[in-house]
Every structure is written in structure tokens, then in C-alpha cells.
Amino acid sequence: MDEYKVSEISQNKCVICRGQIEVKTHVRNGRLEIYWDKGNNAQPVSEGQCCDVCNESVVLPARMARLGGF
Ligand SMILES: [Zn+2]
Numbered sequence: 001m002d003e004y005k006v007s008e009i010s011q012n013k014c015v016i017c018r019g020q021i022e023v024k025t026h027v028r029n030g031r032l033e034i035y036w037d038k039g040n041n042a043q044p045v046s047e048g049q050c051c052d053v054c055n056e057s058v059v060l061p062a063r064m065a066r067l068g069g070f
Helices: 052-067
Strands: 024-028 031-036
Touching: none
Parallel strands: none
Antiparallel strands: 024 031
């Protein structure tokens, strides 16, 4: 299998689901620019970055649980 590169897409992988981390884009001067490709902090579930889906479904609940004293 050939390796392929997509320069516009983040090379960062989610540490939880191993999926691609979404990039955040905006339009500036008529061009689409990436302004954030670092994902979300996966702490306390894991070390590194995670995608939006895991952040909402796994990391945030875990964080809430910790704050709740469980
Ligand atoms: Zn993920």
C-alpha cells in the first residue's frame, strides 16, 4: 500500500480512537486556512490529543466525574 499525504489535513492522531484529529478552518482573505489542528487535551483519560468525538463522549464525562469526587 502506498503512503499518501494530504497536506491540508492534520497528521495528528487521536490517542483514544486512533482516528484523525479534525482540523479547524476559517476563511481569511478568501482562502481557507487551518487555525487549529491540535485536537483536544485527552487528560485525564490519556496522554496526548484526542478528536472532538472522543473529547465529548469520553474525556469530558471523565473530567466531570473527577470534579464530582468519584
Ligand atoms: Zn477519537
